[in-house]
Amino acid sequence: MPDLTIPAGTRTLVLNMGPQHPSTHGVLRLILELDGETVVRATPDIGYLHTGIEKSCEDKTYHQAITLTDRIDYLCPLTNNLCYVLAVEKLLGLEVPPRAQFLRVLLNELTRIASHLVWLGTHAIDLGAMSVFLYCFREREEILKIFELASGQRMMTSYFRVGGLALEPPSPFLPRIREFLKIFPDRIEEYEELLTRNRIWIGRTKGVGLLSAEDGLDLGATGPTLRASGVDWDLRRDNPYSSYEKFSFQVPVRHEGDVYARYLLRIAEMRESIKICEQAIAGLPEGPIRANAPGVVMPEREKMKTEMEALIYHFKIVTEGFRVPPGEVYQAVESPRGEMGYYVVSDGTSHPYRVKVRSPSFANLQALPKMAEGRLVADLVACIGSIDIVLGEIDR
């Protein structure tokens, strides 16, 4: 329990913000010590959404655990899937076919756009700009339909598998993405018209929630939160995974370190994501979508009906899973919120011995008191929105 005792004679007031509060983006409780409307101290209290996902992973086979990773961050399930399967593939020493890698990149960048759209809509609604939300969710819906086309699910996709993808995407998949990429740049213009030069928006965000690069690095902040403070660090470029090294894109960096800078930066990131998606479609290689690793990768349905070995492998993978050689890996990917890392320890059995999720929001939220203390309560709402937290991922 945080120390809430206040010495006699002080003029501050303790206010509980949340856990049920619309602008905390989930069940985040903030214990605020206020002097008038100024925040003297902000203490985040988390854990309301803790579901023991890491513990549950230890009880599942490597394949089953994929479905749990979706649920960690419900705004970027595919990024979580990717990070987890990359970690397991690294443990197995498995090479994934280029087509699967490109499709993974394509879907991940669409996820980034979808996640940024939810952030933009909710952030704007927090600060009183209602209509942006409606526009953002219009486009997000289209992306979710694309996910549904590929995986059969809008949100909890579980589409990536160890060694490749679950299924070859159906034929309308690529045309539909092309269609979306054609209209989307204009839509970004539309959001920007509503906000970028809007005097109220600028008044609410410029110079608010300042975070210096030193503080950001010290407190473990990553992703757009850190890049808006002038640290040029993006794992897609610096430690490429899943063939990101074959794509050319810019990493937007800003130096102001305020809420407005984080807004501009995420808008710029969406534009870069469009470029990556276009390159992924243009250069999409032909070939298989699953690695040739019998015993790890599920055999094709047709083969299961005609070949004895395929049937045996299918039975073994479903009933007991596959064994992973002992060892440990830490795999990090750039999620829409920052460094998402999976630390997977194997003891040689078919169940992970330990799965630790390094979630970006957990660390980013640590920087919130630094941004908000000494500012008004209304600015605190802008700060929370600007670090784009997802409580599912903080509490796990």
Place this chain on the structure above:
Amino acid sequence: MIPPEVTRMPDTTALAEFDREAVVDGKFDRGELTLVIRPERIVAVSEFLKAQRGYRFLSDVTAVDWYPSEPRFEVVYHLYCHDRKDRLRLKARLSGELPEIASVVGVWGAADWYEREVFDLFGIRFRGHPHLRRILMPEDWQGHPLRKDYPVTGYR
């Protein structure tokens, strides 16, 4: 005995020059370097790695429970160096009875919540942490869920 491919790594040689006793074991596996540090040296080693080897960023602190073997716990630190774009994993092995290690909050501020999480879920105490208390589980919770002797389902 530290494997020769580990002793050749620049991080290991630099650490050996700084403190010959600090590293007790190591591993270079799947492209990732792991150094096992004597637990009582963790703060000094962290300060050295941050100041001299450029590991300015602490990605993560976590733990692994090897119950019932001894030493039971491994505290795991993941560091990142922006200049070399490189990662390093530090480990400290702790016994199952009263597991305790010094806190690295003074070196990287991010360790604050990471260490609270490890304390909450594993029951490892961090000496010198400014306010070590539960972070994810309720304050009145009994036990530490990520320990291997804590059941996944049913009653404790």
